[in-house]
Amino acid sequence: MSNLPKKTDAILIGAGIMSATLGSLLKELASEWEIKVFEKLENAGEESSNEWNNAGTGHSALCELNYTSEKSDGSIDIKKAIKINEQFQLSRQFWSYLVDRNLIRNPQDFIMPIPHMSFVQGEENVSFLKKRFDALSNNPLFQGMQFSDDPEKLKEWMPLIMEGRTWNEPIAATRIDSGTDVNFGALTRMLFDHLKSKNVEINYNHNVKDIKRTSDGLWEVKVHDINSGKIEYHTAKFVFIGGGGGSLPLLQKTGIPESKHIGGFPVSGLFMVCNNPDVVAQHHAKVYGKAKVGAPPMSVPHLDTRYINNKKTLLFGPFAGFSPKFLKTGSNLDLIGSVKPNNVLTMLAAGIKEMALTKYLIQQVLLSNEKRMEELREFIPNAKSKDWDLVVAGQRVQVIKDTDAGGKGTLQFGTEVVSAADGSIAALLGASPGASTAVHVMLEVLEKCFPQHMQEWKPKIKEMIPSYGLSLVENPDIFQEIHTSTAQTLGLIKKELVYS
Ligand SMILES: Cc1cc2nc3c(=O)[nH]c(=O)nc-3n(C[C@H](O)[C@H](O)[C@H](O)COP(=O)(O)OP(=O)(O)OC[C@H]3O[C@@H](n4cnc5c(N)ncnc54)[C@H](O)[C@@H]3O)c2cc1C
Numbered sequence: 154m155s156n157l158p159k160k161t162d163a164i165l166i167g168a169g170i171m172s173a174t175l176g177s178l179l180k181e182l183a184s185e186w187e188i189k190v191f192e193k194l195e196n197a198g199e200e201s202s203n204e205w206n207n208a209g210t211g212h213s214a215l216c217e218l219n220y221t222s223e224k225s226d227g228s229i230d231i232k233k234a235i236k237i238n239e240q241f242q243l244s245r246q247f248w249s250y251l252v253d254r255n256l257i258r259n260p261q262d263f264i265m266p267i268p269h270m271s272f273v274q275g276e277e278n279v280s281f282l283k284k285r286f287d288a289l290s291n292n293p294l295f296q297g298m299q300f301s302d303d304p305e306k307l308k309e310w311m312p313l314i315m316e317g318r319t320w321n322e323p324i325a326a327t328r329i330d331s332g333t334d335v336n337f338g339a340l341t342r343m344l345f346d347h348l349k350s351k352n353v354e355i356n357y358n359h360n361v362k363d364i365k366r367t368s369d370g371l372w373e374v375k376v377h378d379i380n381s382g383k384i385e386y387h388t389a390k391f392v393f394i395g396g397g398g399g400s401l402p403l404l405q406k407t408g409i410p411e412s413k414h415i416g417g418f419p420v421s422g423l424f425m426v427c428n429n430p431d432v433v434a435q436h437h438a439k440v441y442g443k444a445k446v447g448a449p450p451m452s453v454p455h456l457d458t459r460y461i462n463n464k465k466t467l468l469f470g471p472f473a474g475f476s477p478k479f480l481k482t483g484s485n486l487d488l489i490g491s492v493k494p495n496n497v498l499t500m501l502a503a504g505i506k507e508m509a510l511t512k513y514l515i516q517q518v519l520l521s522n523e524k525r526m527e528e529l530r531e532f533i534p535n536a537k538s539k540d541w542d543l544v545v546a547g548q549r550v551q552v553i554k555d556t557d558a559g560g561k562g563t564l565q566f567g568t569e570v571v572s573a574a575d576g577s578i579a580a581l582l583g584a585s586p587g588a589s590t591a592v593h594v595m596l597e598v599l600e601k602c603f604p605q606h607m608q609e610w611k612p613k614i615k616e617m618i619p620s621y622g623l624s625l626v627e628n629p630d631i632f633q634e635i636h637t638s639t640a641q642t643l644g645l646i647k648k649e650l651v652y653s
Contacts, residue, residue: 161187161354164374164389166361166403168192169202170337171581172395173344174591175598177251180351181617182599182610188353189387190345191376193360193399198341200480201397202588204461206547208424208471211333212589213241215295216269216441219450221285229281229288237586238294239625240593242635243618247592248340249642250617256347260643263340265460268438269332270310272324272532278443279323286327293629298329313435314456317534331636332439333645334460337588359385364392364406364578372407372578391602394580398479398550401491404580409573413495415582416503416553418564419479419488420451420514422471422546425529429540432533433458433467440532449473449510450566451549451585452517456532469529471546475514479550496553502562503553510564549584568594576602592618 163179165172168190176188194200201207214220214234221234248264251257273282279302289295301307302325308315310328318324349355356376362384363375371388378385394403401417427433441455452473459466477488484490492500504511522538529536552565565583568590572579579598596614600607614621625632640646 159385159387160371161189161387161389163188163391163393164372164387165190165393165395166374167200167395167397167399168194168197168341168345168355168357169200169395169397170198170341170344170588170591171397171595172393173197173202173341173348174247175393175395175595176348176353177256177344178247178592178595178599178617180348180353182613183606184351188348189389190348190353190355191359191361191374191387192355192357193379194482195357196342197345197355197357198338200482201547201549201584202337202341203547204336204338204459205424205544206422206481207337207588208455208457208468209334209336209459209461210269210439210455210457210589211241211244211264211335212586213238213294213332215298215329215332216271216327216439216455217453218271218273218282218285218441218443219453221288223281223284227284229284231285231288231292234289235292235294235626237590239620240586240590242620242625242632242639243596244589244592245639245643246618246620246635249639251344251347252642257340257343262463263336263343264643264645265334266330266640266645267332267334267458268310268328268330270326270328270438270440271442272311272314272326272440273443274320274324275322279325282325282327292626293632294626295329297331298327300327301325311436311438311440313432313533314440316435319534326440328438331640331645334439334458335589336461361396361403364394364403366407370577390577392578393598394578396480396580397584398483398487398548400580400582401479401550402487404571404582405491405493407573407578409578411571411573412580414499414555415571416496416500416562417479417488417491417550417582418503418507418553419476420449420549420551421474421476421478421518422451422549423474423525424468424470424472424544424546425525425541426544427467427469427540428542429537432540433465436467442532448513454528454532468544469532469541472517472520472525472528473514474518475511476518476548478548481545481547483548499553499555499562502555502560503564504562506562507564550582551585552583570594570597570601572598572601576604596621
């Protein structure tokens with residue numbers, strides 16, 4: 154290849170679930186656009202989106218207790234839970250659209266039904282769970298949720314967790330059967346196969362080194378071809394930085410005003426994976442507990458049945474930790490390299506504010522295997538060390554920015570689309586709720602970056618995602634219809650009956 158700039162309509166950096174989703178949306182909305190993807194690894198879905206690097210929960214707030222907080226008057230705030238549930242419904246609809254048209258096949262290879270449960274101990278936690286159940290169970294989005302504090306019922310729901318358990322304080326759980334386990338790695342690879350069939354040029358082993366604005370208003374991306382060692386330059390009218398943890402350094406290179414005063418706080422993760430098929434067979438749910446005091450929301454412990462490579466497995470974790478890398482395959486210099494004159498004060502302020510969190514994360518990294526087993530035994534009292542191995546999960550780079558509410562250097566736990574005022578470039582930062590809400594977040598990218606096309610694109614978006622622009626909680630009939638039809642298309646109803 155010559156190193157003269159090669160012009161295209163859109164460049165997507167990174168081959169994770171976010172670029173996969175944006176590319177797939179764009180190919181339906183503007184099929185004639187020329188799109189190129191640059192990914193530094195050998196394949197798609199190898200970083201956070203990989204099935205072993207995340208927990209695979211189809212986040213819809215059915216079991217995650219951190220999405221429903223207790224207000225000072227003791228009532229439960231369910232606004233965030235509703236928002237996340239509605240966002241997951243957008244993903245279900247887009248995936249169903251793709252399956253319906255044979256653009257991706259075999260949904261059982263990426264999504265499986267699995268009951269979602271929340272499990273707590275202690276009077277205060279049980280009272281919180283009961284209030285949460287009362288607040289959610291009459292809401293159309295959470296219909297079918299059950300609550301029990303009867304040990305016999307709990308034994309039926311989660312035998313492995315109840316076996317060998319002695320308790321001298323109340324225990325309780327909620328259960329909802331319409332939860333899902335999503336193999337985001339498999340989905341990402343399917344979407345990239347689909348994009349390839351639509352003539353999207355996908356360049357693996359291509360590391361994006363720099364992004365600059367050209368004099369004619371385009372973006373020039375400097376790429377290192379790892380195999381040939383050559384440097385290439387590609388230009389595009391629109392660039393999406395979907396580099397996961399690697400997005401912040403690339404965003405900083407653009408020099409756009411919106412990239413200033415932002416920092417990243419990397420959090421590493423570890424899962425314990427069960428190697429004993431007899432133990433795996435005794436559990437059939439995703440069971441979320443409550444985060445310990447002082448622990449960040451992303452370290453809520455959970456015991457998850459997972460379907461990976463069509464095999465049922467059991468994972469516990471994640472144990473959050475501290476690592477200066479922004480990607481699992483990143484460098485120990487990532488964090489220090491992201492400190493720039495424009496964000497140094499923001500980063501310092503966060504460093505001071507988040508001292509306790511950093512200390513907590515370092516302590517977590519230093520946990521011995523036996524200490525981790527003790528945490529697991531809070532879920533599985535009879536767990537044996539020989540049945541469990543450790544796997545390193547992906548990195549999550551949380552956004553640090555200055556906010557009115559939190560002041561300088563405030564740590565954010567959500568995702569943020571940062572885009573140039575003219576919409577010519579956008580980056581996705583943050584990692585929560587994550588892959589489950591990829592469709593919602595990529596629709597946000599379209600709205601921010603292509604306002605001039607939205608009128609024309611809206612009918613097609615509505616065809617793909619019928620609830621786009623609608624509140625499902627205010628339209629329970631539409632929710633019901635969509636929930637049932639997507640469950641049918643994605644094969645969730647039939648399998649629910651077979652497996653439960
Ligand atoms: C421990 C853990 C548990 C999680 N659990 C869940 C869960 O249960 N449910 C859920 O919905 N979400 C979960 N998430 C979040 C979810 O995994 C992420 O939000 C999602 O995978 C991010 O996708 P992405 O495409 O932005 O990034 P990634 O999948 O990380 O992809 C980014 C890609 O960009 C490439 N890249 C980076 N820099 C460059 C460069 N300079 N040049 C070329 N390529 C580059 C990388 O190699 C990578 O392939 C979890 C994450 C972690 C770490």
